[in-house]
Amino acid sequence: MALRFTSEQRLDGDDGVLERRFTLGEIPGILWTPSPSPDSAPVSGPGSASVPLVLLGHPPLGLDRMYPRLVARARQAVADGFAAAAVELPGSGERPRWDAVERARADLRRAVEAGGPVGDEIVDALVLPLVDKAVPECRAALDALLELPGIGGPVGYSGGVISIGVRLAAVEPRLAAAVLFAGSFVPRAMFEEARSVTVPLHVLLQWDDEGNDRQAALDLFDAFGSEEKSLHAHMGGHTGVPQSAGEAASRFLTRHLK
Numbered sequence: 001m002a003l004r005f006t007s008e009q010r011l012d013g014d015d016g017v018l019e020r021r022f023t024l025g026e027i028p029g030i031l032w033t034p035s036p037s038p039d040s041a042p043v044s045g046p047g048s049a050s051v052p053l054v055l056l057g058h059p060p061l062g063l064d065r066m067y068p069r070l071v072a073r074a075r076q077a078v079a080d081g082f083a084a085a086a087v088e089l090p091g092s093g094e095r096p097r098w099d100a101v102e103r104a105r106a107d108l109r110r111a112v113e114a115g116g117p118v119g120d121e122i123v124d125a126l127v128l129p130l131v132d133k134a135v136p137e138c139r140a141a142l143d144a145l146l147e148l149p150g151i152g153g154p155v156g157y158s159g160g161v162i163s164i165g166v167r168l169a170a171v172e173p174r175l176a177a178a179v180l181f182a183g184s185f186v187p188r189a190m191f192e193e194a195r196s197v198t199v200p201l202h203v204l205l206q207w208d209d210e211g212n213d214r215q216a217a218l219d220l221f222d223a224f225g226s227e228e229k230s231l232h233a234h235m236g237g238h239t240g241v242p243q244s245a246g247e248a249a250s251r252f253l254t255r256h257l258k
Contacts, residue, residue: 001025003144010035011071017078019071024141028063028094029087032074033150050152052257053145055138055168056086057159059184060130062093073158076246080254083151087141089161090133101129108185123185127163131190135167142174156253162220163190169197177256178202179249182217183209183238194223201229202252204245209238 001024011017011032018035021028034051054077058066063086070086077084091098104126111118145151155174157165160181169178170193182205201224205217221231230252234242 001140017075024144027087027137029085029141031085032078033083034078050150052082052154053151054082054084054156054158056084057157057165058086059160060089060092063088076250080250085145120188124187127185127187131163131167134164138168139172154257156257160184166190166194169199175199177253183212186216186220191220191223194220195225197224198226200256201226202249203231205233206238206240207233207235211238
């Protein structure tokens with residue numbers, strides 16, 4: 001798939017971030033890179049310095065809806081000396097609706113509203129097709145982004161859906177480290193895949209996350225095969241991640257990608 005840039009802007013502020021929106025085939029995405037000063041050579045020009053790349057994971061709510069949180073994480077990544085990128089997930093944003101996943105989301109809403117447990121069949125129908133489609137698209141994005149001047153790897157992953165991060169960490173040899181956000185349903189099949197993950201991991205868990213099965217998140221962490229893995233749990237709900245958690249994740253990626 002060919003990558004084509006569709007817009008470019010320097011973000012406001014003194015952090016020197018160049019934001020470029022792109023399409024990879026029909027998949028929208030956003031790339032953030034260190035921005036040169038107006039009188040310097042282009043960021044992607046000949047002889048430009050190569051920086052590692054962090055792929056930002058996010059829930060399937062659409063890039064535009066997630067933009068405020070994504071751009072804050074991207075600014076931090078660039079400040080740490082990385083490029084950062086995010087791609088639109090299947091069935092999200094302006095991408096075509098995915099009938100099977102829409103039905104699974106409706107089944108999930110009904111189960112939650114009824115106050116009963118969410119069955120494995122609902123979780124599988126909701127998450128596994130997304131993982132099967134999103135991970136090859138993420139790898140195609142890496143293929144294209146790592147061909148750009150100024151971006152050279154290694155590659156890190158940071159964010160959720162956690163099952164996408166698990167699969168990517170299991171199959172993508174260019175991935176050097178991952179920060180995984182626990183906070184989404186995890187199919188049972190992902191626990192076996194987690195055993196084959198060996199890259200260093202930094203896992204964030206909100207202890208009182210109303211939409212997350214805490215015990216499943218703990219069991220998934222236990223299943224990871226990585227020799228270096230750390231679990232950072234904080235009190236609070238899904239959106240109550242403290243600033244210190246982001247700072248710790250930033251230090252982790254800096255240690256493993258530089």
